Amino acid sequence: MKLLHEGTITNQVLHKKLPFSMKRLYLEDLPVIEQIQAKVIESLPEKDSLQALATEEFLFILNERGLMVGAFVEDELIGFRALLIPEIDEEHLGWDIGLPPEQLRKVIYQEISVVLPEYRGNRLQQKLAEVIMKELPNLEEEYRYVCCTVAPMNIPSLKDKFTQAMHIAALKEKYAGLQRYILVKDLENPLGHYSDHVTVKLDDLEKQQQLLREGYVGIGFQLVQGFHEIQFAKPVL
Ligand SMILES: CC(C)(COP(=O)(O)OP(=O)(O)OC[C@H]1O[C@@H](n2cnc3c(N)ncnc32)[C@H](O)[C@@H]1OP(=O)(O)O)[C@@H](O)C(=O)NCCC(=O)NCCS
Numbered sequence: 492m493k494l495l496h497e498g499t500i501t502n503q504v505l506h507k508k509l510p511f512s513m514k515r516l517y518l519e520d521l522p523v524i525e526q527i528q529a530k531v532i533e534s535l536p537e538k539d540s541l542q543a544l545a546t547e548e549f550l551f552i553l554n555e556r557g558l559m560v561g562a563f564v565e566d567e568l569i570g571f572r573a574l575l576i577p578e579i580d581e582e583h584l585g586w587d588i589g590l591p592p593e594q595l596r597k598v599i600y601q602e603i604s605v606v607l608p609e610y611r612g613n614r615l616q617q618k619l620a621e622v623i624m625k626e627l628p629n630l631e632e633e634y635r636y637v638c639c640t641v642a643p644m645n646i647p648s649l650k651d652k653f654t655q656a657m658h659i660a661a662l663k664e665k666y667a668g669l670q671r672y673i674l675v676k677d678l679e680n681p682l683g684h685y686s687d688h689v690t691v692k693l694d695d696l697e698k699q700q701q702l703l704r705e706g707y708v709g710i711g712f713q714l715v716q717g718f719h720e721i722q723f724a725k726p727v728l
Pocket of ligand 1: 650
């Protein structure tokens, strides 16, 4: 099996640096993928904070409707990250960010990422992002837009997306009435320059929606008097 990355990682419980590697995951890995997801859910103080994937969803991804990369210490899976090629239906995130219909098939979603508690603090989620995005050109079709949803107030997930230069393009009711940010990165034409920077409180969703309507996008965090605020700005095209 081709190794996509090799390095060392600290096990926080053993206080020990160990060699680790990354590789693509396939159907045969499904049992361990689900074991890791279950362990991570078990360790969460708030079970709802993670949008876990069902067996059928993992099967969908592993059956050529996406891509998964796993990190291993020796032969043990310690974390993974997933991309999903979505069905084109009325829920498609491309509609929410105003993509023209012919572009929808060029959209891929970033889905779940998990790291076992004893291996956290190594920025493994970020490393998995770099490696999985490098695998994107190996898929059969070409993908131009990477999209995902994040719940408002989820600072770590937003941090993960901003670090990858994704930006908030919409804030809408998705999933049975729950508000979600929709983030995107155009791989062919990434946004680079911005003007009119403003910061908005994390919980001021009305103001954020107003700015999005006016053509602003959310690009990062700014610490204001010790609190995270979201920075919005207008792309200079
Ligand atoms: C999210 C997750 C994958 C990150 O694991 P990791 O890569 O080991 O993350 P790290 O501990 O190295 O932290 C990375 C960054 O996120 C921040 N972070 C992580 N958890 C955080 C939390 N609960 N609150 C605030 N910030 C947090 C860290 O401070 C760090 O920021 P920095 O780069 O500015 O220092 C892991 O915590 C996890 O599996 N959580 C449960 C599943 C989940 O929520 N997945 C994400 C949504 S699908």
